[in-house]
Amino acid sequence: MKVLDLHCSQGHVFEGWFASEEDFQQQRSGHLLECPMCGCTTIEKGLSAPRLNLGGTSQERSPAPAQEGQVASLPQAQREKLRALQAAWLQVSRHVAQQAEDVGERFAKQALRMHRGEEEEKPIRGQATPEQTRELLEEGVPVLPLLLPKVTTETLQ
Ligand SMILES: [Zn+2]
Helix, strand or coil, rough: EEEEEEEECCCCCCEEECCCCCHHHHHHCCCCCCCCCCCCCCCEEECCCCHHHHHHHCCCCCCCCCCHHHHHHHHHHHHHHHHHHHHHHHHHHHHHHHHHHEEECCCHHHHHHCCCCCCCCCCEECCCHHHHHHHHHHCCCCCCCCCCCCCHHHCCC
Protein backbone atom coordinates (compact mmCIF):
# COMPACT_ATOMS: atom_id res chain seq x y z
CA MET A 1 0.00 0.00 0.00
CA LYS A 2 1.24 3.43 -0.86
CA VAL A 3 0.02 6.65 0.67
CA LEU A 4 0.48 9.67 -1.53
CA ASP A 5 -0.08 13.31 -0.84
CA LEU A 6 -2.19 14.66 -3.63
CA HIS A 7 -3.61 17.99 -4.56
CA CYS A 8 -6.13 19.09 -7.13
CA SER A 9 -5.96 22.04 -9.50
CA GLN A 10 -7.85 24.10 -6.91
CA GLY A 11 -5.15 23.55 -4.32
CA HIS A 12 -7.09 21.09 -2.15
CA VAL A 13 -4.78 18.66 -0.43
CA PHE A 14 -5.72 15.11 0.39
CA GLU A 15 -4.26 11.65 0.79
CA GLY A 16 -4.63 8.87 -1.73
CA TRP A 17 -4.08 5.20 -1.06
CA PHE A 18 -2.74 3.10 -3.90
CA ALA A 19 -1.40 -0.38 -4.42
CA SER A 20 1.62 1.08 -6.14
CA GLU A 21 3.00 4.06 -7.99
CA GLU A 22 1.75 2.53 -11.26
CA ASP A 23 -1.69 2.14 -9.76
CA PHE A 24 -1.71 5.84 -9.00
CA GLN A 25 -0.54 6.76 -12.49
CA GLN A 26 -3.17 4.54 -14.06
CA GLN A 27 -6.02 5.94 -12.02
CA ARG A 28 -4.78 9.46 -12.61
CA SER A 29 -4.45 9.14 -16.39
CA GLY A 30 -7.85 7.44 -16.50
CA HIS A 31 -9.33 10.37 -14.57
CA LEU A 32 -10.50 7.95 -11.94
CA LEU A 33 -9.07 10.12 -9.23
CA GLU A 34 -11.07 13.01 -8.05
CA CYS A 35 -10.71 15.63 -5.37
CA PRO A 36 -12.94 14.78 -2.39
CA MET A 37 -13.61 18.48 -1.89
CA CYS A 38 -14.42 19.79 -5.35
CA GLY A 39 -14.57 16.68 -7.48
CA CYS A 40 -12.10 17.88 -10.06
CA THR A 41 -10.01 15.20 -11.73
CA THR A 42 -6.87 17.17 -12.36
CA ILE A 43 -4.82 15.59 -9.63
CA GLU A 44 -1.14 16.04 -9.01
CA LYS A 45 1.14 14.15 -6.72
CA GLY A 46 3.11 15.94 -4.08
CA LEU A 47 2.39 18.64 -1.62
CA SER A 48 0.80 21.74 -2.98
CA ALA A 49 2.41 25.08 -2.36
CA PRO A 50 -0.24 26.25 0.13
CA ARG A 51 0.37 23.24 2.35
CA LEU A 52 4.13 23.77 2.19
CA ASN A 53 3.70 27.35 3.28
CA LEU A 54 1.52 26.45 6.21
CA GLY A 55 3.43 23.50 7.55
CA GLY A 56 7.03 24.15 6.64
CA THR A 57 9.74 24.95 9.12
CA SER A 58 12.43 27.35 8.01
CA GLN A 59 14.66 24.43 7.07
CA GLU A 60 12.03 22.96 4.83
CA ARG A 61 11.40 26.21 3.07
CA SER A 62 12.85 26.07 -0.38
CA PRO A 63 15.29 28.82 -1.31
CA ALA A 64 13.87 28.75 -4.81
CA PRO A 65 11.25 31.47 -4.68
CA ALA A 66 7.97 29.87 -5.60
CA GLN A 67 5.34 32.53 -5.99
CA GLU A 68 3.41 31.43 -2.94
CA GLY A 69 6.62 31.26 -0.97
CA GLN A 70 7.35 34.89 -1.71
CA VAL A 71 3.94 35.97 -0.55
CA ALA A 72 4.31 33.96 2.62
CA SER A 73 7.76 35.27 3.44
CA LEU A 74 7.03 38.91 2.69
CA PRO A 75 5.45 39.79 6.05
CA GLN A 76 8.41 38.24 7.84
CA ALA A 77 10.85 40.31 5.78
CA GLN A 78 8.81 43.42 6.48
CA ARG A 79 8.74 42.66 10.17
CA GLU A 80 12.52 42.38 10.23
CA LYS A 81 12.92 45.58 8.27
CA LEU A 82 10.59 47.32 10.68
CA ARG A 83 12.49 45.98 13.68
CA ALA A 84 15.76 47.24 12.23
CA LEU A 85 14.24 50.63 11.54
CA GLN A 86 12.83 50.87 15.03
CA ALA A 87 16.16 49.91 16.54
CA ALA A 88 17.96 52.53 14.46
CA TRP A 89 15.35 55.14 15.31
CA LEU A 90 15.64 54.36 19.03
CA GLN A 91 19.40 54.70 18.81
CA VAL A 92 19.20 58.08 17.11
CA SER A 93 16.57 59.24 19.57
CA ARG A 94 18.70 58.23 22.55
CA HIS A 95 21.64 60.07 21.08
CA VAL A 96 19.60 63.22 20.61
CA ALA A 97 18.14 62.91 24.08
CA GLN A 98 21.56 62.50 25.66
CA GLN A 99 23.32 65.23 23.71
CA ALA A 100 20.69 67.87 23.96
CA GLU A 101 19.67 69.69 27.08
CA ASP A 102 15.99 69.51 27.82
CA VAL A 103 14.74 73.07 28.11
CA GLY A 104 11.10 72.10 27.94
CA GLU A 105 8.73 74.86 26.98
CA ARG A 106 11.48 77.46 26.86
CA PHE A 107 12.73 75.72 23.73
CA ALA A 108 11.48 78.17 21.13
CA LYS A 109 12.65 81.23 23.06
CA GLN A 110 16.05 79.77 23.82
CA ALA A 111 16.60 78.53 20.28
CA LEU A 112 15.89 82.02 19.02
CA ARG A 113 18.23 83.63 21.57
CA MET A 114 21.04 81.27 20.63
CA HIS A 115 20.42 81.93 16.97
CA ARG A 116 20.73 85.68 17.57
CA GLY A 117 23.89 85.19 19.55
CA GLU A 118 22.29 86.29 22.79
CA GLU A 119 23.07 82.97 24.37
CA GLU A 120 25.78 80.37 24.00
CA GLU A 121 24.97 77.78 21.38
CA LYS A 122 24.36 74.23 22.51
CA PRO A 123 22.13 71.40 21.47
CA ILE A 124 18.78 71.70 23.16
CA ARG A 125 15.52 69.89 22.99
CA GLY A 126 12.11 70.72 24.27
CA GLN A 127 8.55 71.36 23.34
CA ALA A 128 7.46 73.78 20.69
CA THR A 129 4.10 74.40 19.17
CA PRO A 130 3.78 74.06 15.40
CA GLU A 131 3.51 77.86 15.26
CA GLN A 132 6.72 78.31 17.22
CA THR A 133 8.48 75.80 15.01
CA ARG A 134 7.37 77.67 11.92
CA GLU A 135 8.54 80.98 13.36
CA LEU A 136 11.92 79.49 14.18
CA LEU A 137 12.29 78.09 10.70
CA GLU A 138 11.32 81.45 9.21
CA GLU A 139 14.01 83.08 11.34
CA GLY A 140 16.47 80.61 9.88
CA VAL A 141 16.88 78.65 13.09
CA PRO A 142 17.72 75.05 12.32
CA VAL A 143 15.12 73.10 14.23
CA LEU A 144 14.03 69.59 13.58
CA PRO A 145 10.57 68.60 14.79
CA LEU A 146 11.05 65.15 16.29
CA LEU A 147 8.89 63.07 18.47
CA LEU A 148 11.25 61.30 20.81
CA PRO A 149 10.05 57.91 21.99
CA LYS A 150 9.21 58.18 25.67
CA VAL A 151 11.73 55.56 26.78
CA THR A 152 14.65 57.62 25.53
CA THR A 153 13.79 60.60 27.69
CA GLU A 154 12.52 58.67 30.69
CA THR A 155 15.83 56.90 31.22
CA LEU A 156 17.53 60.24 31.63
CA GLN A 157 15.46 61.39 34.53
ZN1 LIG B 1 -10.31 20.17 -5.12
